[in-house]
């Protein structure tokens with residue numbers, strides 16, 4: 001195992017523990033995967049996060065035989081949608097699946113989340129869809145999830161939970177938190193009655209704003225040096241003025 005792979009396995013475990021400590025997930029119901037070269041690293045089935053060690057993480061082939069894996073423990077029972085997402089979406093480097101409360105509550109009501117908050121733009125469109133119901137771990141559930149994720153970075157799973165995906169593990173976990181937050185906000189706004197939904201133009205405008213994140217170049221350092229030079233020049237001039245006075 002390379003150092004890089006070990007670090008990624010450790011990051012998966014750290015994220016698992018964090019999502020339980022933060023209340024985003026309960027018990028061992030959630031699962032996390034990350035892309036590493038031509039394999040998908042995924043949490044093992046029914047293993048308490050506190051007992052999890054880097055070598056217990058299962059590695060599933062992304063290009064070889066479908067469903068083949070290596071490791072001492074079986075991959076998560078939800079490995080199918082993790083694997084199908086990674087295989088079908090080369091842009092995805094991390095997948096987080098949780099049964100977080102508010103996302104699941106909306107999924108039980110079979111409600112997609114409309115653009116009730118501008119953060120919806122981070123999910124790639126106007127809504128977070130709710131995929132239809134199929135039993136956990138099945139190919140049918142994976143198919144439904146992939147369809148709901150079309151052009152999106154997150155979805156709900158009817159009577160089950162949610163999935164958030166990102167270019168890497170950090171991004172996927174960030175979106176998982178955002179998804180649960182929007183779900184909670186939408187639920188509460190429904191309780192209050194008649195939430196106002198943002199228009200496509202408003203979400204598109206926000207998405208444009210998001211697209212320039214990280215593109216800013218830091219301000220040039222000489223900005224600080226300039227006044228110093230100016231001060232020196234002024235000081236010199238001052239000295240010269242003093243001299244000329246003499």
Ligand SMILES: [Zn+2]
Nearest residue numbers: 029078136161
């Ligand atoms: Zn699940």
